[in-house]
Amino acid sequence: AAMIRFILIQNRAGKTRLAKWYMHFEDEEKQKLIEEVHATVTVRDAKHTNFVEFRNYKIIYRRYAGLYFCICVDIGDNNLMYLEAIHNFVEVLNEYFHNVCELDLVFNFYKVYTVVDEMFLAGEIRETSQTKVLRQLMMLSTLE
């Protein structure tokens, strides 16, 4: 297998802004994972690589302002590609919310889930074209 296990957006304090799981975990496990990821990722600074081994997976992460975007993938996955995927996702968020900031993600968390579902599904990358995703999201918001 070479799939995404989960996607997490956390702030520096450890508050979860988005958690999307692509495999089954119990609730307590999920909490533990969130805490572990937070502990692992926040101690690293600019002189570390963006990849860190985590249990028997690995985490590709990138920090944007006060938020850590983490994708947990299998060991055999292409690190550099998922780094691109994170950046792609963040750029879409930026367009969608017009210069996104953390508060946008907080107050519109359910919309962020929609964005995630447009771009990732079943543990794989689904749509990579930013224009297409944004067009779709605009359509959806008119139905609100």
Added chain:
Amino acid sequence: KGIIANTPKRLRDLIREIRAAKTAAEERAVHHLNSNHTKKRHHPPSRCRNVAKLLLYIHMLGYPAHFGQMECLKLVASPKFSDKRIGYLGAMLLLDERAEVHLLVTNSVKNDMNHSTQYIVSLALSTLGSICSPEMSRDLAGEVQALIKSNNAYLRKKAALCALRIIQKIPDIMEMYIPCARSLLNEKNHGVLLTAVCLISQMCQLSPETLNHFRRLVPNLVRILKNLIMSGFSQDHDVNGVSDPFLQVKILQLLRILGHQDSAASEQMNDILAQVATNTETSKNVGHSILYEIVLTIMGIESESGLRVLAVNILGRFLLNTDKNIRYVALSTLQRVVQADYNAVQRHRTTIVDCLRDTDASIKRRAMELCFSLINGQNIRGMAKEMLSFLADCGSEFKADCCSNLAIAAERYAPNKRWHVDTLLKLLAAAGNHARDDVVVAAVQLISEQSAYQAYAVHQLFYYASQDFSQQPMVLLACWCIGEYGGGLFSDCCADGLETYSAKSPEEVLGLLEQALLSSQSRQSTKHVAVTAVMKLSTRLPHQEQQLLDSIRHLAAYHCTSSQLELQQRSVEFSAIFRHHENIRAALLEPMPVMEGRAESGRDLPAGSGAAAVASGDSAEVGDEVAAAAAAAAVAATFESLINFDDSSTGGVPNATIGLPNAATNSSSMLATNNSNSVAGPLIDVFGDLGVSEPAPVSEASALPALPPIASAGIAGLQLSLAGSRQQSNNVDLIIRAVNLGDTNMTNFLLQAAVPKSLQLSMMPASGDCLPPAGGSVTQKAVVTNPNGVSALCGLKAWSGLKGLG
């Protein structure tokens, strides 16, 4: 910010309240209030949504929200899109895949998948893709298949990934998706292509027959890839000037799966791989990610060697990149391919060595491992220098591994022995307290073998130990060597004309050992070794001055009252030697024979029974154990067998039944018990080629049926012969005859024999203990009982005078 304005009031207020809470307790209070409100069932329909949103927010922050599951289900069933949306979101987040409530969603999902509005269908598909139990998959597999063939590209994409999820849950269903997956590959739409490739990759991974089936598609994939890179600018999917890197990477992954271990398929890919590799622009990370995937693919299929070299060169270029992510990725991959493409990787050795100085610990570790894989006979000197300087500066988490690995490399590729000794000593000095025991053992082994460099080694060690007493492995080694080879310290040592070490006075040397015994920095193992070393030194002194001997006695007795059992025992026994057995002290503490058994086989698997115990675990004890065993064995029965005791007796302690003709029976029994205290293994270790001091008579393995008489090599004028006859099936009578062919009178002649544990030996009194020159002889009879019927081995040793002949 028009989007925020649409957020219903209640949700915003809640979020504000939660954020305003200053402490965790306040936050919990807010949640409590709100959950109570939410639990009430009677909400007007318009507020249902908001309620659900509250629930989800609460859930995301980590609070339990399961009471909301039914609400979500209600929402899902509602005809309004906005309701459904929140309902499905809630279902995805709150519904546990294994809960039974889960099944209730199935019906709604099924209906929605047949809905006319594409957005609702897509919601259903998203949900299915996210939370999918085996039962649900079975129910909905048919719908998904229909949707893969839908004329809506948007839906086709989602359906393909749903199918992926479904076959992960139920691999048997895979069959039904094969034809539609194949047709998906003909699409132009990138998103559909991407998902189709994912689906096919998954199918191939799950089932080898499907893999064979899809191999035929390699030309199609190659064509798609080619179009991607040639067609230039595709606005939609372009990332930093590279057209749809995600699709490229996915196709490359699929090509890897298809080409793995199949030369025909790999053949078809060669060209395109080279083409993509050379055409990809590498100024940004995107390009690198594609190149990385290409490297992985080249290494994973049966590619021609030119292509593999290309791949390694790409990795070499990565190493020079300023972005540490890329360097990290390159190092990990190089480690994986170094076995297969050794020469190609060697070319990049200098760059890899530079990575040792990187600031990131994970990069350093990978560089270190890779460096060790690259060491060979030609570059050992340079590499060893690099690794030693790395060892001196690196963090403590690396030191143990680096030290052990470097010791292995040094042993394998050392250009000469002097270099080897030097390097091991420098290694221990640099690694300090992090050096593992096996390195110390290797050093002991090496020094005992290299008689030419023993004096040099001892001087070096003395220097190091006096410089920095806190480095315990080094100090331990120093104590052991000083004990064994301390004689060398008392004269100047000129090491190959380079440096001269001045002679040390006995007082200085004893001073160091005293420090070892008394200092609180010394570990227990160091103290054990030091006590024995002190004793051994008493026979190595240049002059047997009474004052020195007194201080030695004092030091040896120092720990007679120690609370550590081992230390006390040694102290007491050594003191006893001074008190009661002064006459045999010198014989007891003779230099040891060279340790054998590890010499040929290198470090991991000591050949021969002897070394087994040497390598195992407590090495610190070993040197000392062997010494103690040597001391005890000298009288009790030091035996050497020139042959390894074979299979039956590996590790068995030779039974020492002594036929001591006269005197000191007390001492022999005491030391005999001491002998049995000593560890089994090391005792055998003494049996090896003496080489150094004592020449040895030949001992012979005698097979059971017939025992031919054996003449042994005459050494120092002594000839031993062994004649045997079988008495009964299990007993053998041995008659050992010693003839003195030399010119000197041999007095106090003593013969000892040893056999493995599985046998029993009893010796009759010898005919005499004096061998007149030129032909005088002594015979001694022994009976060997072999109850188990194993092949018997016997070791012999002869003593004459105070110092053994051999």
